[in-house]
Amino acid sequence: MAVVLCLFSEGCSYQTQHSAEVVICNTADPKQINPIIATDAIAQDIDNNIFQPLLNFDYRTLKLVPVLANSLPKVKIDSLGRMLITFEIRKEAKWDNGTSVTAKDVEFTLKAIKNTSVNDEALRSYYDMVGDVILYPNNPKKITIVCDYTYMYGPISIGTNTYIIPEYLYDSAKYLENFTIKQMHDDKNVQSDPKMIAFAKEFNSDRFSHNPNYISGSGAYKFTQWITGQRVILEKKKDWWGNSFQNGNCFFEANASKLTYTTINDMATALVSLKAGNVDVMYNIKPQDFIDLPKSEKFASNFNAYAPLAFAYSYIGINMANTKFRDIKTRQAMAHLVSVEGIIKNVYYNYARQVIGPITPTDSLNYDYGIKPFEFNIDTAKRLLAEAGWKDSDGDGVLDKVIDGKKINLTIDFLVNVGSDTRKKIALIFQEEARKAGVEVNIVQQDYNVFLDNLAKHNFEMYVFSWVFQPGPQDFKQIFHSSSAQNGGSNFISFGNTVSDAVIDSIRTEMDENKRAVLYKKLQQILHEQCGYIFISAPEALIAINKKFTNAYPSSNNPFYWEAGFKSN
DSSP states (O other): OOOOOOOOOTTOOHHHHOBSOEEEEESSOOSOSOTTTOOSHHHHHHHHHHSEESEEEOTTTOOEEESSBSSSOEEEEOTTSOEEEEEEBOTTOBOTTSOBOOHHHHHHHHHHHHOTTSSOHHHHGGGTTEEEEEEOTTOTTEEEEEESSOOTTHHHHHHHHOEEOOHHHHTTTOSSTTOOHHHHHHOGGGGGSHHHHHHHHHHTSTHHHHOGGGOOOSSSEEEEEEETTTEEEEEEOTTOGGGGGTTSSGGGOOOBSEEEEEEOOOHHHHHHHHHTTSOSEEOSOOHHHHHHGGGSHHHHHHEEEEOOBOSEEEEEEEOTTSGGGOSHHHHHHHHHTOOHHHHHHHTSTTOEEEOSSSSOTTOTTTSOTTSOOOOOOHHHHHHHHHHTTOBOTTSSSSOEEEETTEEEEOEEEEEEETTOHHHHHHHHHHHHHHHTTTOEEEEEEEOHHHHHHHHHTTOOSEEEEEEEOOSSOOOOHHHHSTHHHHTTOSOTTOOOOHHHHHHHHHHHHOOOHHHHHHHHHHHHHHHHHHOSEEEEEEEBOOEEEETTEESOOOOSSTTSSOGGGOEEO
């Protein structure tokens, strides 16, 4: 893969480029600041400035580029069919205590990820093939990661998902020092070792998720303050080792001396703050507000507005394990009650594009354009519900059915997180159309973190949400594989059977992109038919950035800009 670099203007030094502060508006606090256990996009954005992966996708070019590694990895398949992925860390890379980032830190990070008592279930599935590592005594910066089998996403997954953490800080008690990756991989009994459990208990604690004294990486910024419900502050490190690479890719553009992530969970209040100049950057702006913003002279004078198509999709999730939704016709009926075109027009104000699956429609090789979206049709929904055995037996206007010997009304608790008017509007539209088919929908708004907890526990009936993803090939194991419904992964809807699991497993090992495209389309067809997700749209990322900054370009990659790179005019 070609490496395309983001270049600064020649002849500029860090001192002449840096801006005093960039204030970013978020609708919620991060759940924690720990790149191994973080699951929400807000935390991941913050982590991206504190910690560094070996590789990442450049925000400007969307190409895979080396970050903590000094180049893209060397990959080969050995005689046993194992994939060997070799990285070498930049010789200049250092931790905050002045010591070098070494291959031992990479090995330690992999140990932390593979420790089954660590709360990183969503991440760990990407590492189930990692069986060993090779260290090089004559080169402490070099490491070869040995994968048991060929994994199409292996170099990218390990490179971009592995945010390296310092062993000296995160395992000062040396709990994991005498364990090897091979041991942890081969001998499952090792996972119950008291030292393994003791490490995980500490690592999962608030100390390594909230306390600035115990959160540190090799990135340009130091976490200095978190006031719950108000702000998280990162400050640029003095003499950061990466300053010498500022003419490299965008991840070495660290111009702001401070990054302040302000929490304003009410969008109206956030917009007032934006127009007043108290906030420099806002994303996920409501489409109606985005249309109206340029009408404000103050906004037009001080802000640029951008709308790149995001690597993301919105959807309505159905709990397939819930007794009400076991029948496929019931789930498909729900899809026929969703007016996607109406949602795109009236909720997104046409700042979105309809999708039929979890792959961006700009991916012409892998997106299945042959799948016809479910038609919004209340009569079709009624017919499917009748075929599934739902009828209004007591004349109260709500369909009912006897399931497992008990009469159950088709009354649905529909979860929406507080702070997202867009999702609430989608829920309200669905509520009204469902009512016409005899389906009662109760909209239940929950705090974002409570909402996420309930999804993870499968404690819901239906909900509306979205996923963001990286450029490049996609691995759907953590979202759609049945194993990810049982072990704390992100398969909230309990989707999956032997057929779909086999397709997902085959995608993971197929290196030929054309053969992989056939598998992607087969998975999209299964997802469409089974209807655990009602896919809505790929949204355009509606963002505003203060004109006082240069080098402030939009991106399709979440969070749709690289805030650390902003320079003051």
